[in-house]
Amino acid sequence: MYCAGCGHALPHVPPVTCKVCGAAHWRDAKPCASGLVTWRGRLLLVQRANDPWRGYWDTPGGFCGSDEHPILTAAREVLEETGLAVRITGLLGMWMDQYGSSDDEADRKTTLNIYYHAVPVEADPQLKLCPAEVLRADWFEPNQLPEALAFPTHVVPVLRAWQGAFLANETASSLPDRPTSASG
Template sequence: MNHALPQPARFCPRCATEIPAPPEGEPPRCPRGDFTWWPDPKVATGVVVEREGRILLVRRNHEPAMGEWCFPSGYVDAGEVVEDAAAREVREETGLGVRLDGLLGVYSEPGDPVIFVAYAGAAEAGEPVPGPEATEARFFEPEALPRLPFPHDDAIIEAWRAHRARTDSG
């Protein structure tokens, strides 16, 4: 899933001067030197939450991929620690606490401003209850996962399998 890059500023937010189109490969700059527009990436995070060998998924209640199953995930807030954001997203979308067990990987695509940080985690006690961003939340057998909608989901599952093999054997 490719998110659109943000459109560059057309006017300087400091002096309101129109910003001309920049040369290829250069960021837009205010001709008065007051401002340079840097299209910074947005960080998102998610957790492959496991309990008794099964994986927790949520059915999304918003776009992108509304109605599809995915890992509990979402954006990291400004100033928030990524691991805290991962645990917060699990709690918000499923009502469950999670103990993070390790980093599975960091994923990005050319032209997509989103950097996705994936973790493995173990669900704490309780039954999943969908939050406002999900219509369902439940555990699946790893061999019976529904189709997952995002570009790195298959790689994340493979990283989780490798992580689980390492932690189960050692």
């Protein structure tokens, strides 16, 4: 790792201060957002086409852009991965995790994963998968979710929380922090 201020090698992964120029470096959590898309009583999951967790089931989602509101990220990622335009209906919650190689600390990113309830905009949604990101997608009954889940440290509790909210008919909530423009 190198200093973003002066380019000199850093003695270890952040948090660290560069001994040459004094610039502080941190390993801040990278925000991510996902859509928990439900239709006709079932949840949409995608099978990942890339590592980490290639071939495992996941919620459609991804990293937020630098100035992108997480609501916009969730809707964009669902559209990119599945071809579905969605309407965000509520916030399920937030979970922390690690993304990347578990063996190489410098390669891992701490993530803050924000999960939103969503519904398709179209009355009869048709999936148009992005083969660069998704091997396949399917709609799952709340009590018949797949066992081979990506990022199980946080996705398992997320899906458990989604099941509880869905079965209690609590997938809509106020979203006071809605984006005010297309850029977030």
